[in-house]
Amino acid sequence: MLTLKADVSDVSIQQRIKVEFKIHWKQCQDCIKESRQRTWQAIVQLRQKRDDVRKGLLVMEIAIARNALIRKDILSVQTKKNGFDFYFPSVDKARHFTQYLQKCSPMKTKTTTSLVSEDKTNNTANIKTTIVCDMVPLCRDDLVIVAKSAKGSLSGRLCLVLKVASTLTLIDSSPARDADISTRCTDLHADTYFKSGEEKTYRLFLSSKSLVRFIVLDVELCGNEDRRYRGVDGNEMYKGTSSGVSKYALADVEVAREADFGTNDETFRCVSHLGHLLNVGDVVLGYDIQSTVLTSEVEWSMDNEFNSSFVLPDIVLVRKVKGGGGNAELSSEDTTNAVKGKTGKAKSSASRKRERRMKKEEKKQKKLEAAASRMGLDTDQDVHLNIDDFDEERIDDGGELFAQTVKTKYDSQLEEDDLLAEDLGIVEDELAQQMEKLKTTESDAVAYTVGEN
Numbered sequence: 338m339l340t341l342k343a344d345v346s347d348v349s350i351q352q353r354i355k356v357e358f359k360i361h362w363k364q365c366q367d368c369i370k371e372s373r374q375r376t377w378q379a380i381v382q383l384r385q386k387r388d389d390v391r392k393g394l395l396v397m398e399i400a401i402a403r404n405a406l407i408r409k410d411i412l413s414v415q416t417k418k419n420g421f422d423f424y425f426p427s428v429d430k431a432r433h434f435t436q437y438l439q440k441c442s443p444m445k446t447k448t449t450t451s452l453v454s455e456d457k458t459n460n461t462a463n464i465k466t467t468i469v470c471d472m473v474p475l476c477r478d479d480l481v482i483v484a485k486s487a488k489g490s491l492s493g494r495l496c497l498v499l500k501v502a503s504t505l506t507l508i509d510s511s512p513a514r515d516a517d518i519s520t521r522c523t524d525l526h527a528d529t530y531f532k533s534g535e536e537k538t539y540r541l542f543l544s545s546k547s548l549v550r551f552i553v554l555d556v557e558l559c560g561n562e563d564r565r566y567r568g569v570d571g572n573e574m575y576k577g578t579s580s581g582v583s584k585y586a587l588a589d590v591e592v593a594r595e596a597d598f599g600t601n602d603e604t605f606r607c608v609s610h611l612g613h614l615l616n617v618g619d620v621v622l623g624y625d626i627q628s629t630v631l632t633s634e635v636e637w638s639m640d641n642e643f644n645s646s647f648v649l650p651d652i653v654l655v656r657k658v659k660g661g662g663g664n665a666e667l668s669s670e671d672t673t674n675a676v677k678g679k680t681g682k683a684k685s686s687a688s689r690k691r692e693r694r695m696k697k698e699e700k701k702q703k704k705l706e707a708a709a710s711r712m713g714l715d716t717d718q719d720v721h722l723n724i725d726d727f728d729e730e731r732i733d734d735g736g737e738l739f740a741q742t743v744k745t746k747y748d749s750q751l752e753e754d755d756l757l758a759e760d761l762g763i764v765e766d767e768l769a770q771q772m773e774k775l776k777t778t779e780s781d782a783v784a785y786t787v788g789e790n
């Protein structure tokens with residue numbers, strides 16, 4: 338009870354009032370997540386730190402979208418500047434997801450933990466785990482300067498990224514005519530890349546955004562055993578593993594820019610590894626180093642990181658364009674152009690800032706929804722995925738129904754982009770080889786156990 342007393346015009350007034358106090362307990366955000374069921378306990382932060390192209394992340398998106406068993410444990414996804422954040426209900430599922438990512442692209446991982454709550458009486462604790470997956474910032478078809486300090490036969494030379502899977506495959510961009518193609522390739526592991534000082538040893542020279550189309554005028558295989566003119570006598574070409582022909586062979590190739598074809602007589606000759614893939618009249622993508630404007634950092638690397646015997650080529654051929662004259666997408670970067678409307682009334686500074694914040698938030702939300710949709714993740718307005726969002730039909734059939742829908746959507750996209758389809762094919766072949774090795778190891782272990790018994 339509360340007694341109130343007051344003096345009004347020399348009159349004392351007193352009254353007792355019953356007061357009820359209601360205590361509302363409030364928890365911090367981590368404690369609220371701890372009390373909820375099916376909340377996240379681990380987060381996987383996938384990053385690839387490069388600003389020019391997102392091809393590496395796009396291939397990872399498709400690989401996740403085409404594997405329903407991998408993405409069914411994802412509770413939530415958020416887009417960041419250079420990648421994504423995936424939330425999982427347990428640490429084991431997050432580690433399993435990380436192992437799958439490591440088979441698709443070379444990366445280094447780092448695990449950190451933070452204490453959310455602790456019960457010393459029962460000797461229990463709630464720990465939040467963060468797994469950072471830092472992808473090697475090199476994509477297929479990139480030109481890379483390998484410093485002289487690097488170990489291997491390709492040190493001090495300009496190399497081309499030939500394949501991206503669990504490791505990077507580099508090939509010499511301008512080998513000698515009498516060299517063996519097998520000795521001009523090397524595998525680059527993520528540990529080697531990051532231990533070497535990243536960009537100091539393996540510096541990006543040009544990316545796939547700088548690719549130019551060329552017309553093949555002449556192809557002549559290098560080596561003493563066969564120097565015939567392939568455009569006339571029609572040597573056998575590489576048409577898959579069943580053709581019996583090695584995919585890569587050194588050849589002396591003469592090309593001309595497609596933009597200059599028929600305009601001037603300027604041609605270029607270079608030694609390329611595409612000897613078994615090219616024929617006269619084909620269209621090939623390559624780097625026109627002669628007419629490319631280089632940055633100061635790249636020029637410094639050219640003066641200090643190359644061997645004294647290395648000669649920078651004018652042209653580096655990268656890959657053959659399927660179909661000869663079809664349209665080839667050199668990058669899959671999505672761009673958005675904002676259209677600004679004009680109003681008769683001038684807006685204040687605060688209104689313009691508020692409008693910019695709203696547009697930025699809307700753009701971020703659309704980007705997140707598009708990325709989650711590409712990976713086959715259903716998102717609501719808060720862009721949060723609960724296990725309940727996956728209905729019983731999807732869980733019972735292992736996600737096959739949903740995976741089929743996502744696969745159909747992506748197949749139409751891959752039909753329009755041959756370069757992206759080829760990159761994804763390399764990743765899928767690598768995953769298939771890993772699964773085959775796993776099955777062989779398991780069968781050998783079972784046979785060994787049966788033999789002992």
